[in-house]
Amino acid sequence: MPQGQPLVVPDDGLTTRQRRNQPLFAVHTGDGKGKSTAAFGLALRGWNQGWRIGVFQFVKSAKWRIGEQTVLERLGKLHEETGEGGPVEWHKMGSGWSWIRRKDGTEDHAAAAVEGWAEIKRRLTDQTHDLLILDEFTYPIAWGWVDAEEVVAALRERPGRQHVVITGRRADPRLLEAADLVTEMTKVKHPMDAGRKGQRGIEW
């Protein structure tokens, strides 16, 4: 349903429209599947609204390319060709962030994560995207590479109307506290428990 009835109407001095148009900060966490997939599904919706989509994957593997990247980048190309939807940028930490020219071959993941977050902060200030997906960004925070307080402060202070989704297990409680929407994906049953390995089209 497009418009549900809110349970409470807050005394925050905002009109319903103002409140509705507040930018959203969502966290998808838990041990189950669907955290990233649901975020990329949101990117589909946003693209359809003409939003400028930015995906930042804090994954370690350089080789890793999932189907969603191919399809969302294809949609971004479609936008360039026909004006449909919005532009799409997809950046991955694993292969070295694309905006960093120097590739020194070292694999300092902590430094790469810090640099990724610094770029995202710049983009938040510049309002580069309408929807930012910080995929698996919970891990550099959990490992202490990126400071949770700093992330929360930057998100609280972000200007304009930028939606942000952070995915990953072990989300810091301060992220959950700051988020407007938190969904926990819980694994009830998984085929790998029954000895199956991942398969093309399902896992990637």
Added chain:
Amino acid sequence: MPQGQPLVVPDDGLTTRQRRNQPLFAVHTGDGKGKSTAAFGLALRGWNQGWRIGVFQFVKSAKWRIGEQTVLERLGKLHEETGEGGPVEWHKMGSGWSWIRRKDGTEDHAAAAVEGWAEIKRRLTDQTHDLLILDEFTYPIAWGWVDAEEVVAALRERPGRQHVVITGRRADPRLLEAADLVTEMTKVKHPMDAGRKGQRGIEW
């Protein structure tokens, strides 16, 4: 990661490859967000593999059209134009299933749900799709319109390599028992609790 290590290797006489290529039956349930969105995200991956995607939405509203439908149908058109990805069919119960010519204006949702399931059974037999998303199909089952045993039997007996995802709250225990993968999306925090209504691009 593309290939995880399974916790146990079952004594089922199958090779790893055979086991990996078994068709998947997944259920996304729970009260949280992301059940359908994650399913449509899977459709992105499947499209990218060239799979024939079939979405069947068991929702009541006729007017309802979500961004994912527009985008996935656009991807289906792209397949027709360029051969990229796979074909996409999207059917909704609310406006009357598109394969039923007669529109008598009555809104017998139980009959419509039964007809939807009958068509899906035909398509499973014919192996029409590689991925079938039965969105909110848990409800006609929960309401007794469609028999859970019959659904489970049809899914167990489906030929070939057809992946099936069922979404919705209140999933019947027999579905969960039969499923290879069950994810429960749990609402931890939702902006409607804070008096916000749904917004374009996020909720639809």
